[in-house]
Amino acid sequence: MARACQVCGKKPVLGNSVTHRGKAxxxxxxxxxxxxxxxxxxxxxxxxxxxxxxxxxxxxxxxCTQCLRSGAVTKTIRQAPFKLPVAAEKK
Numbered sequence: 001m002a003r004a005c006q007v008c009g010k011k012p013v014l015g016n017s018v019t020h021r022g023k024a025x026x027x028x029x030x031x032x033x034x035x036x037x038x039x040x041x042x043x044x045x046x047x048x049x050x051x052x053x054x055x056x057x058x059x060x061x062x063x064c065t066q067c068l069r070s071g072a073v074t075k076t077i078r079q080a081p082f083k084l085p086v087a088a089e090k091k
Contacts, residue, residue: 003046005064007072010044050076 004011019036023029045065051073052058058076067073 003043004062005044005046005067006061007063007067010064010066012041012043015040015042049073052076 017038017040018034019038020032021035022032025031046062047065047068048060048062049068050058051061051063052075061073063073068075
């Protein structure tokens with residue numbers, strides 16, 4: 001399922017792109033007019049992230065940013081590339 005969140009199922013929806021011209025009446029103009037209406041797509045903000053599944057495995061998923069921010073998925077914990085040796089204690 002391309003271009004859809006694999007957690008909540010959010011996918012692109014269709015809407016209208018409305019073009020206006022003129023100056024609003026409250027700003028001293030004669031009012032705005034609609035000069036064109038065309039179809040457009042509202043696409044979800046999908047991110048490809050590495051996710052830890054409940055059974056402990058890790059996999060890559062396309063997840064919307066709302067699911068990431070709400071905590072619906074947990075990103076994998078990346079280990080540090082190296083660890084500094086522990087300093088010997090002084091006596």
